[in-house]
Amino acid sequence: LVELREATKVYGSGPAAVHALAGVNLAIGEGEFVAIMGPSGSGKSTAMNIIGCLDTPTAGEYRFKGIAVGQLSRNQRTLLRRHFLGFVFQGFNLLARTTAVENVELPLIYRGMAPAERRRLALGALRRVGLEGREHHTSSELSGGQQQRVAIARAIVTDPAVLLADEPTGNLDTKTSREIMELVATLNRDQGITVIMVTHETDIAAYARRAIRFLDGRVESDVPRREA
Amino acid sequence: LVELREATKVYGSGPAAVHALAGVNLAIGEGEFVAIMGPSGSGKSTAMNIIGCLDTPTAGEYRFKGIAVGQLSRNQRTLLRRHFLGFVFQGFNLLARTTAVENVELPLIYRGMAPAERRRLALGALRRVGLEGREHHTSSELSGGQQQRVAIARAIVTDPAVLLADEPTGNLDTKTSREIMELVATLNRDQGITVIMVTHETDIAAYARRAIRFLDGRVESDVPRREA
Ligand SMILES: Nc1ncnc2c1ncn2[C@@H]1O[C@H](COP(=O)(O)OP(=O)(O)OP(=O)(O)O)[C@@H](O)[C@H]1O
Numbered sequence: 001l002v003e004l005r006e007a008t009k010v011y012g013s014g015p016a017a018v019h020a021l022a023g024v025n026l027a028i029g030e031g032e033f034v035a036i037m038g039p040s041g042s043g044k045s046t047a048m049n050i051i052g053c054l055d056t057p058t059a060g061e062y063r064f065k066g067i068a069v070g071q072l073s074r075n076q077r078t079l080l081r082r083h084f085l086g087f088v089f090q091g092f093n094l095l096a097r098t099t100a101v102e103n104v105e106l107p108l109i110y111r112g113m114a115p116a117e118r119r120r121l122a123l124g125a126l127r128r129v130g131l132e133g134r135e136h137h138t139s140s141e142l143s144g145g146q147q148q149r150v151a152i153a154r155a156i157v158t159d160p161a162v163l164l165a166d167e168p169t170g171n172l173d174t175k176t177s178r179e180i181m182e183l184v185a186t187l188n189r190d191q192g193i194t195v196i197m198v199t200h201e202t203d204i205a206a207y208a209r210r211a212i213r214f215l216d217g218r219v220e221s222d223v224p225r226r227e228a
Numbered sequence: 229l230v231e232l233r234e235a236t237k238v239y240g241s242g243p244a245a246v247h248a249l250a251g252v253n254l255a256i257g258e259g260e261f262v263a264i265m266g267p268s269g270s271g272k273s274t275a276m277n278i279i280g281c282l283d284t285p286t287a288g289e290y291r292f293k294g295i296a297v298g299q300l301s302r303n304q305r306t307l308l309r310r311h312f313l314g315f316v317f318q319g320f321n322l323l324a325r326t327t328a329v330e331n332v333e334l335p336l337i338y339r340g341m342a343p344a345e346r347r348r349l350a351l352g353a354l355r356r357v358g359l360e361g362r363e364h365h366t367s368s369e370l371s372g373g374q375q376q377r378v379a380i381a382r383a384i385v386t387d388p389a390v391l392l393a394d395e396p397t398g399n400l401d402t403k404t405s406r407e408i409m410e411l412v413a414t415l416n417r418d419q420g421i422t423v424i425m426v427t428h429e430t431d432i433a434a435y436a437r438r439a440i441r442f443l444d445g446r447v448e449s450d451v452p453r454r455e456a
């Protein structure tokens with residue numbers, strides 16, 4: 001489903017060039033639940049952005065469902081992304097003066113869904129992440145952990161084929177983190193949603209069935225995990 | 229040094245009113261190292277913003293070094309903050325198109341420090357958080373954990389009397405988190421900097437000597453910790 005072959009990403013040139021990715025190889029199949037770990041700056045978010053069709057590698061290839069994404073136009077990548085992917089960004093990336101429910105409706109607007117149905121699904125997603133009562137708050141009226149949960153609700157509201165989550169529980173207390181991970185595990189198990197999740201917390205990684213560890217822009221190890 | 233008496237913060241009014249803080253009482257002395265914990269939305273960041281003189285309570289009182297901060301003008305609060313406090317915000321709050329070293333120099337500019345001295349101290353702070361080589365990168369050219377470390381460097385560069393850190397390791401891998409916490413523990417032990425840190429991770433809270441737990445806008449428990 002998702003395949004990176006010798007994916008390389010270089011910023012700048014000459015001696016000051018930064019090799020964010022230095023030849024990443026990985027293949028993730030449908031229905032998998034993968035945790036991506038590794039030190040700060042090791043290339044995790046860069047790899048996630050390429051997998052999420054938000055960025056392209058400087059060298060090497062990214063294939064999604066066998067399609068060479070690098071050959072697609074920008075518009076085609078956007079369509080692919082909106083159809084198949086849900087993304088929880090490391091910085092949340094919510095629209096600032098927009099309410100929680102409006103943020104969560106956004107992917108449904110792109111799918112041309114009718115307003116009443118959009119609202120119903122968006123409210124449902126917010127309820128599932130424990131934000132009932134906060135639907136009409138804007139980002140500045142929400143705590144850090146609440147903003148993170150709006151980002152999660154937005155990523156799952158379309159029931160995407162692939163859920164990409166970059167540090168989805170970094171701002172959540174232990175109990176709320178577990179509730180979110182139970183929800184994600186259920187989506188993976190019952191709806192077959194493929195989950196690729198960056199995390200630095202081992203108890204969160206324990207929900208995944210495979211752990212890919214990054215180091216200096218490369219895959220250092222790629223091992224199955226015993227189910228938690 | 230820091231004292232909240234029946235601190236209350238209400239947003240909105242009527243039945244939809246949100247009681248972010250519902251009568252918080254706490255007193256923290258000079259040189260202490262305190263961890264603040266509690267569920268998402270329980271009022272931790274709201275309390276930190278009041279302690280950091282960035283916000284005022286709707287009712288109740290906040291005293292800093294015995295001064296009733298609510299009686300000060302906005303300008304006086306700003307001067308107090310710039311003189312005594314360093315703040316690592318939950319969302320980092322870096323200036324976007326500004327480089328790491330420029331972001332870290334900002335508190336020193338407010339203190340009227342000369343450019344050469346400013347640059348020397350800012351580079352030193354960035355080195356201490358492991359960001360050597362990244363000084364001239366802007367936020368968009370830094371990973372999530374690197375941005376978080378720029379925010380930490382900016383908070384400590386003035387050797388503030390009080391360091392307020394809201395989830396300072398949420399985006400850092402285990403090894404980097406420990407390095408940052410070792411640095412913070414050293415600042416507390418050797419320079420007597422008072423540290424008040426919100427965190428949801430117990431291994432991070434273990435560096436503190438006291439744990440204050442929030443629940444629904446109140447202090448639920450306030451206990452000393454055995455030193456880790
Ligand atoms: N401007 C606002 N209007 C309405 N409600 C608000 C506003 N700002 C904050 N709140 C509410 O106040 C409560 C406390 O927020 P706060 O940010 O202090 O929580 P927190 O403990 O820091 O949570 P987290 O761990 O998720 O960061 C939350 O329920 C939040 O929705």
Ligand SMILES: Nc1ncnc2c1ncn2[C@@H]1O[C@H](COP(=O)(O)OP(=O)(O)OP(=O)(O)O)[C@@H](O)[C@H]1O
Nearest residue numbers: 011020040041042043044045046369371372373374
């Ligand atoms: N536009 C850019 N210009 C220069 N360097 C960049 C740019 N964007 C990212 N980098 C560098 O690429 C490297 C990898 O970044 P990436 O965000 O993928 O790391 P990460 O593993 O997600 O880290 P973290 O755990 O801190 O979020 C970092 O060292 C970063 O400084």
Ligand SMILES: [Mg+2]
Nearest residue numbers: 045090371372
């Ligand atoms: Mg990252």
Ligand SMILES: [Mg+2]
Nearest residue numbers: 143144273318
């Ligand atoms: Mg908070």
